[in-house]
Every structure is written in C-alpha cells, then in structure tokens.
Amino acid sequence: MSRPLVGTRHLVRHALRRDRIILPLWIVLLSVMPASTAGAYEQLYPTEAERAGLTAAMGNNPSISLLYGPAFDLSTAGGFLAWRLIGFMAVMIGLMAIFTVTRHTRAEEDTGRGELLGSTVVGRFAMLTAGVIVAGGASVLIGVLQSLFLLGTGVAVPGAWAFGLSTAGAGLVFTAIAAAAVQLAEYSRTANGMASAVLGITFLLRGVGDSSEATWLSWLSPIGWTQQIRAFAGERWWVLGLALGAALVVGAAGYALLPRRDFDAGLIRSRPGPATAAPGLRSPFALAWRLHRGSLIGWSVAFAVSGVLMGSIASGITDIIGDSAQAREIFARMGGSEGMIQAFLAAMTGMFGVIAAIYGVQATLRMRGEEVGYRAEPLLATRVSRLGWTGSHLVFAFLGTALVTVLGGVGVGLAHGLRVDDVPGAVGDVLTGTLAQLPAVWLIVGIAVALFGIWPKYSVAAWGVLAVAVLISMFGPVVQLPQLLMDVSPFTHIPKLPGGEFTATPLVWLTALAVIALGAGLTAFRRRDVG
Incomplete structure (x- = not known):
C-alpha cells in the first residue's frame, strides 16, 4: 500500500489502446455536434421579429422547458444553441464517462483480467485511477474541442468557453459517480445501471425544476448546472465550482469505498441464487432473457416516457416555429410534410428509429461480450448449437428494437391524441411512422451481426x-x-410518416439488405473459432 498508484501510467496506455475505436468516436461526435448546428439559427430565424416571437413562445411554455430547459436568451445564435443542446450534451458526455469508467474497472474484474493485473506490480488504486483519467480526460478534451469549434463559427468567446467547460464539468461529475458505483455494484452491468439511473434522475430533477415553480430542484442536478452557467446569456462562472466540487467529493467517496470491499466483489452484494436452476432456465433463450431483460426494460421505460414528453409538445410546435419560412422548410425536410405538427411527429419517429438502433447494436454486441468473457465457449461445448445461441440473443436485437419503437410511438400518439381529442387517429398515424423505421434499424443491426461473425x-x-x-x-x-x-x-430512405407519402420499395430493399448482412454474419460465425 506504500505505492497505491504504481502502474497507473501503463494502465492508462492500455485503456487508450483498448478504446482506440470507440473513444475517438465519442470525442468526434460530441465535439463537432454543437458547431455543426450553429449556423441553423440564422436560417431558422433571420429577422428580429421572428426571434422576438421565439423568445415569447419559449418563455411561457413549461412543456418545452421540461425537455430543453430554461431559455435565457434566444436573441442570439449562441443562446439558442445553448438552450437546444447543452442539456443533451451533458447527458451524452455523462453516458460516455459512465461506460468508460465501468469498462476499465468493474468490467475488468468481471472478466478476470483485473485479477491478473492485480497480481503484478500494480497499486490498489491504479485501475480506478486509470479509468478516471481516461474518462475525465476525454470529458475535458470534448469540452475544449466544443469551445474551439464554436469559436470557429463566430459566436461570442465567453459563451463558447462557458458551453464547453459546462459540458466538461458534467462529464467529470458523472465520472466520479461511476467511480463510486463500481465500488457498490458487484457486476459491471449493475454499475452501469446504477450510474445511468442517477443520470436519469438528475435529468428528471432538472426537467421538473425548469417546468414548475420548484426551481430549486434544478440546482440539485449536474445537468441543471450546465444550463445555469448561462452560456451566451451573461455567464455565471461560479456555477462551474459546483460541478468541480461535486466531482471531487463523490470521487473521493469512490476512492474511500475501494479498500472496504474485496476484489471482484461489491459493497452491495447480490442475493445468492438457488442451488439448482429453475426449470425455465434450460434453454439458450431463457439465459438470453436473463442477460437482456434489465436493459430491455430500461430502454422500454425510457422510450415510453420520452414518447409522452414529445407528444405533449407536438401541438405547440407551431408556436416555436412561428412565421419563419426557413424553419418551416427545414422541418419539412426533416418530416416530409408542410404541416408543422405532422412534420414534427415525423421527425420524432425518425429520432426514435435512430435511438432504437443504439439499443439494437448494444444487444447484438452482447454476444461479443459473452465470447470474450469466456462464457460462450463452455455453453457451446454442450448440445447448444451456434445458431441457437446467436438466435437467442438476436431475438432481443431485432424484436426488442421493434418493442421499444412501438412503445415510443404509442407514447407520442397517446399524449398528442389527448391534446387534440383524437387518440385513435394520433396513435395510428404515429405508430405507422415508428414501424416504418424498423427496416433501417434492422439494417444497422444486421451490419453489427456481420462484423461480429466476419471480423x-x-x-x-x-x-x-x-x-x-x-x-x-x-x-x-x-x-x-x-x-x-x-x-x-x-x-434517409424511410418514408416520412405521418404526413408523407408511403412507399414500400425502400422498406423492402432495406429489409433485404438486413437479411443479407444477417446471413453473412451467421454463416461466418458458424465457421470461425470462438474466442
């Protein structure tokens, strides 16, 4: 214990090598996103009258505040950008930090690699410190790059730095939360679930605080802090101290908890299971259900809640757009309809399709996790066939994506239908749009299966x-x-529903390509070595 951090530098290099694909993707995606949309404001609201109308509509719309947060200053491109994106950026950078810390700490213990590393000249705190350095460093790098890219668009310098530093601060807070969660949980999935649940709760606190008179709730949320910095609206730099202070306190708690638990164990121990497996746990599908059910339930709840939120603001979208011809044109391109409400609903169904693909890729790559964790090979050494094993997982990758998109569509349709007094019509229209996204979602999943099987x-x-x-x-x-x-x-090839014209041809082609990719992946997996 005299050198608790020995080996940290080598573990950081090892973590960066392991994440040489996924971490740059996170960094590039989150860094360029704000700057890539900075020019949209001038197109959407080119006149002072349109900007004044936008400000008036946002100031009295609690449903929009629930989703995006308070609109401090919508008279400038920077203020509009901060209102629309800074909360979303905080959520995404938080997820990146949580997954990164867990992957290089608790997941290493789950697979047994952590024990091998611990048997060498590696300090007790080295693995946790390496994970924190990689996740926290990536968060800071993303924030700095966001600021630099925003400066390239010509926005105000203080606001650009406030934007980037606020999202970096959120990343540091959730890095610390993940560092504590991996000490409490016994498995990496549980640790990810705990930390992600905290992220979800902080988002809800921010939403309730911003859309009600209980504004103090927003100050309990790290996501709320990113908005209370007020980038491009009279920056309040002292709010950054809240994020840094919380990161230090929670991170210190994680380090204090580490020596109090046994290696490969958590402070919150899971209950011991029965001595013999239940009769229903005698098939590959039953095992896959045990592995996927937590994730599927979480995604289902998230889609349903998000659908209700989106549906509740659909009827007021015309107040947001106002008389801006440019905004109507862009929404028409996104939604495929000149009617703003229909275009908004079509844009939401497209968003649900993109997010469902995230779940589909996650469920597909679970097979690779089982393989590298040496849990697939013993199973396949029994009478379980390779197709039976992969099929049990792919049920969740394909049908699970269908389930979550349906729940999202039903949520949107119900909320919107209740506001316009036409629940059956609204549910039917939106549900058709969400189901139309599935061929594109399944093609992404099919490509993931092909990569798993071939490379x-x-x-x-x-x-x-x-x-x-x-x-x-x-x-x-x-x-x-x-x-x-x-x-x-x-x-891009999906019909923009509701509101657009339905065409079956692109859906057929996308489904055919998904089947081809799926077949190629399964064929290759049957022929290659496992491991």
Whole structure:
C-alpha cells in the first residue's frame, strides 16, 4: 500500500489502446455536434421579429422547458444553441464517462483480467485511477474541442468557453459517480445501471425544476448546472465550482469505498441464487432473457416516457416555429410534410428509429461480450448449437428494437391524441411512422451481426456505422448536406410518416439488405473459432 498508484501510467496506455475505436468516436461526435448546428439559427430565424416571437413562445411554455430547459436568451445564435443542446450534451458526455469508467474497472474484474493485473506490480488504486483519467480526460478534451469549434463559427468567446467547460464539468461529475458505483455494484452491468439511473434522475430533477415553480430542484442536478452557467446569456462562472466540487467529493467517496470491499466483489452484494436452476432456465433463450431483460426494460421505460414528453409538445410546435419560412422548410425536410405538427411527429419517429438502433447494436454486441468473457465457449461445448445461441440473443436485437419503437410511438400518439381529442387517429398515424423505421434499424443491426461473425475483433466498429447514420440523420437536413451524402444513412430512405407519402420499395430493399448482412454474419460465425 506504500505505492497505491504504481502502474497507473501503463494502465492508462492500455485503456487508450483498448478504446482506440470507440473513444475517438465519442470525442468526434460530441465535439463537432454543437458547431455543426450553429449556423441553423440564422436560417431558422433571420429577422428580429421572428426571434422576438421565439423568445415569447419559449418563455411561457413549461412543456418545452421540461425537455430543453430554461431559455435565457434566444436573441442570439449562441443562446439558442445553448438552450437546444447543452442539456443533451451533458447527458451524452455523462453516458460516455459512465461506460468508460465501468469498462476499465468493474468490467475488468468481471472478466478476470483485473485479477491478473492485480497480481503484478500494480497499486490498489491504479485501475480506478486509470479509468478516471481516461474518462475525465476525454470529458475535458470534448469540452475544449466544443469551445474551439464554436469559436470557429463566430459566436461570442465567453459563451463558447462557458458551453464547453459546462459540458466538461458534467462529464467529470458523472465520472466520479461511476467511480463510486463500481465500488457498490458487484457486476459491471449493475454499475452501469446504477450510474445511468442517477443520470436519469438528475435529468428528471432538472426537467421538473425548469417546468414548475420548484426551481430549486434544478440546482440539485449536474445537468441543471450546465444550463445555469448561462452560456451566451451573461455567464455565471461560479456555477462551474459546483460541478468541480461535486466531482471531487463523490470521487473521493469512490476512492474511500475501494479498500472496504474485496476484489471482484461489491459493497452491495447480490442475493445468492438457488442451488439448482429453475426449470425455465434450460434453454439458450431463457439465459438470453436473463442477460437482456434489465436493459430491455430500461430502454422500454425510457422510450415510453420520452414518447409522452414529445407528444405533449407536438401541438405547440407551431408556436416555436412561428412565421419563419426557413424553419418551416427545414422541418419539412426533416418530416416530409408542410404541416408543422405532422412534420414534427415525423421527425420524432425518425429520432426514435435512430435511438432504437443504439439499443439494437448494444444487444447484438452482447454476444461479443459473452465470447470474450469466456462464457460462450463452455455453453457451446454442450448440445447448444451456434445458431441457437446467436438466435437467442438476436431475438432481443431485432424484436426488442421493434418493442421499444412501438412503445415510443404509442407514447407520442397517446399524449398528442389527448391534446387534440383524437387518440385513435394520433396513435395510428404515429405508430405507422415508428414501424416504418424498423427496416433501417434492422439494417444497422444486421451490419453489427456481420462484423461480429466476419471480423469479431472489430465488432465495435458497428458503433462507427451507427455514428455516421446518426450524424447524417440528425444534422444533415439542418446543414443541408448534399443528397449523395444523405443517402449513406439508411434512415434517409424511410418514408416520412405521418404526413408523407408511403412507399414500400425502400422498406423492402432495406429489409433485404438486413437479411443479407444477417446471413453473412451467421454463416461466418458458424465457421470461425470462438474466442
């Protein structure tokens, strides 16, 4: 214990090597996103009258505040950008930090690699410190790059730095939360779930505080702090101290808890299971259900809640857009309809499709996690066939994505239908739009299966494929990318429903490509070595 941090430098290098694909994707995606949308404000609201109308509509709309946060100053491009994106950036950078810390600490203990490293000349706190350095360093780098890219768009210098430093502060807070969660939980999945649940709770606290008279609730949330810094609206730099202080306190708690637990164990121990397995746990699908059920339930709840939130603001979207012809044009490109409410609903169904693809890739790559964790090989040494094992997981990758998109669509339809007194019509229209996203989602999942089967060491590249599709789908219409680049994303070819014209041809082609990719991946997996 005289040198508790010995070996940290080597573990940091090892972590960076392991994350040489996924971490740069996080950094690039989150760094360029704010600057890539900075020019949209001038297109959406070119006149002072339109900007004044936007400010008036946002100041009295609690539903919008629940989703985006308080609108401090919408008269400038920077203020609009901070209002629309800074909370979303805080959530995304928080997820990045949580997953990174867990992957290089608790997950290493789960697989047994941590014990091997611990048997060498490695200090007790070295592994945790390496994970914190990588996640915290990535958070700071993202914040700095966001500021530099924003400065390149011509926005105010103080606001650009406030934007980037606020998101970096959120990343540091959730790095510390993850550092504490990995001491409490016994497994990496549980640690990710704990830390992600804290992130979700802080988002809800921020939302309730910003949309009600209980504004003090926003000050309990690290996500709320990013907005209370007021980037581009009279910056309050002292709020950064809250994030840094919370990161230090919670991080110190994580370090204090580490010596109090046994290696490969958590302070909160799971209950011992029965001596014999239940009769229902005698098939590959039953095991897959045990492995995927927590994630599926969490995603289902998130989609349903998000759907209700989106549906509740759909009828007021015309107040946000106002009389801006440019805003109507961009929404029409995103939604495929000249009616603003229909275009907004179509844009939301497209967003649900993109997010469902994230769950689909996650569920697919769980097979790779089981393989590298040496849990698949003993199972496949029994009478369980390779197709039976992969099929049990892919049920959740394909049908699970269908379930979450349906729940999101039903949530939007119900909330919107109640406001316009047409629940059956609204649910039917939105549900049709969400179901139309599935061929594109399944193509992304099929590509992930193909990578798993053909190039298993590069399975993580599926996140890169998804990242490209996300960037093109979310920001292509806003920055008016050429159609040739837009066509790279499978979501570009989906009919824009509700409101647009339904065409079955692209859905058939996307489904056929998904089947081809799936077949190629399964065929290759049957022929290659496991491990």
